[in-house]
Amino acid sequence: MAVSREKIQRIADMLEGRISTQELFRVIAGQKDPEAFDALVAYFQEKVPWTERVILPLSDHLCIVSKTEGTKKKAIVKCTCGYEFEDYRVNWKVKARVYVRESSEEFHEIYPQYMHAEPGWQVLREYYCPGCLTLLEVEAVPVGYPPTFDALPDIQTLYRDWLRRELPVDDHTFEDLTADYVKTHFTVNH
């Protein structure tokens, strides 16, 4: 769907922090614009240096995009820098670079004294893009907790049933494939 330049500019102003709190509140509390989704997709499509079609933005740096591989069209997660995290059904965090803060010294680099979690009870994981080293996400979890899957959106239902459009990727099962990926790509040394 073609979206006006004005609407794309408005999304850019919102995401890049150029509108006032009052104006932002009016957008959040007011009547929803049915073209806002298309404006958001168009904003990311214009911003990135690559040409794969954006299906759904996940954050300010990650998008689910349509990737052609031979005769197949797959939905993958791609960073705005171009780094590909592959199949969107695998939590991209297991393919990211991770820095884990777990000692008092490491917590003190960002927290004032006595304001951080008890070492041994909680860790802070910082996930970085292997391509551009941008900090993509931070999670505070108990020690040993699996990486949280922030969003596994049902893009088939979104496109076919909600937007009434053709999905620009091949049919696929809607399931979390993270455990399978971890099983075949990681080994644990005891």
Ligand SMILES: [Zn+2]
């Ligand atoms: Zn990147």
